[in-house]
Amino acid sequence: MKTPSFLITIITIIFSQSLYSQQIAHRNSVIEKATQEISSANIESYIKDLVAIKTRHNLSSKSNPQYGIGAACKYIQNKLENLTQNGINKPEVILYNYKAGGAGSRLGREVMLTNIVAEFKGNSNDNRVILLLAHYDSRSFDNNDSTIFAPGANDNGSGVSALLEISRVLSRVSTPVNIKVAFLSGEEHGLLGAANLASIAKTQGWNVIAVINNDMIGNSRSSETELASNLKVRVFSENIPSFETETMKRDRVFNSAENDSPSRQLARYIKEIGERYVDNLEVKLIYRNDRFGRGGDHTPFSKEGISAVRICEYFENYDRTHQRVEVVNGKQLGDLPDGVDIEYVRKNCALNMATILNLSLSPDRPLNALMDVGGLSSSTRISWSDPSIGKKPSFYYILIRETDQPLWWKKIAVRGNEVVIPYSKDNYVFGIQSVSEDGCESLPVMIYGKR
Ligand SMILES: [Zn+2]
Incomplete structure (x- = not known):
C-alpha cells in the first residue's frame, strides 16, 4: 500500500457570505494587475465605433468600409492586428470563412460569413486551449431586414468590446497555455459561426x-x-451533459453526478475566481444551459463534449433587445449605447480576465481521480495521477461539499497521489484540483467511485 499523502493544511474557502463567517482571498499580483488594466473608456469607445457601423446583420454589406458586417469584421481585425505596442504576446489573427444560408435556412440567401480569432500562443509546450466567444452580428425586430439600423450596443457590442479589451491586456501578458479569443458571426441566424468553429x-x-x-x-x-x-451576473451551464456516451451516462447515474457536469465545474470555477478578483460582483449560477427559447454560441461546443458556459447580464431589457430604434409613448426602444452600463461591462470583462489567467497559470487537471466505494467506512480513500501535460502540480486541493450544497464548501490541500479523509463518501461530494506553486488552481474534476 502507498504511504498516505501528507496533509499539509486545511483552507476553508467560504463561498456564501450569508452562511459562513469568513473568506480568504489571496490575489495573484499578475492576475490582479491584468484585471485592473481593463479600461472603461476603451470599452465605451469600442461600443460607439461598432454602433456607428449601423448594422452588423449577417446579410448586410460586406464591401462598404463604413457600414455593414464587412466593416465590423474589418474593424475587429484591425484592432487585433494593431496590438503591437508593448506587444510581448502579439496574437496571430486568423479569419475563418464559412458558407451559410440558402434554401430552407434562416438566412434568405447563401453568403460567406467570417469568424475572427485572435490566437495568443502559450509560452510552453502545454497544448491546452481556453476559448472566449462573443458574437459580433446584430439584428433588429425583423430578422430578415438587413438594412434597418441595428446598433447592437448591448447585443452583442458589450461582449465584443469586452473581448477586444481582454485582447489588448493579454497582448502584454505571457501565459503557459493558448488563449483563443473568437469574434463570431451568424449567431442571430442560428449559432452558425459557433457551429463552424466548434467543428x-x-x-x-x-x-x-x-x-x-x-x-x-x-x-x-x-x-x-x-x-x-450591476452587482450580479449570470453564468449558465448545462446540468446533464448534452454530449454523453453510454459509459458516461452509467458513471453519472452511479455517482449521482447530475449537478457536476464539466460545464457546471467551469461555472463554479468562474464564480470562485471571479469573486476573488472582481469587487462588487456576485456570480449567480443558473442551472440551465440558457434562457427559455433562446440560445447562445456556447451550445455547439457543449454538443461536441467541450465544457462551455454563457456569461449574461442578470436583468434583461426587452425594450432594447432586437427592437426597432424608435420612441413609442415617450419610451426609447432599440439597442443603443445609452442602454449599456459601462461599469457593468468592465466588471464582467474583469471576471473573464481573472478566470482565464488563473486557469492559464494553473497545472492541468489530475487524471484517474477515483474514490474507493467498495467497503463500509466512515472515511474515504481517494487516489489520482499527475496530469500528463504541462507543469507538474505543486500540490492538490480535495474539494468537499454535502450532496445538497450547490458550491464547494471546503478545500483540503494535499501532496502526493492518495489521501484518506475523515468524511463519508455517502454524505459528501468530492472533487480535486491541481494547484501551482503560487496557488493557481485547475478546473475541478469530480471524484467518481470505482464501479
Ligand atoms: Zn446575442
Missing part, C-alpha cells in the same frame, strides 16, 4: 478545456419590473 476545434483536435461565451453583458435594468443592479 474546426473538433477536427483539428484543439485541446479546449473551457469555452466562455459572453453574450449581452452590459444591461443592468429590467424592462417591465424596473429592477436595476
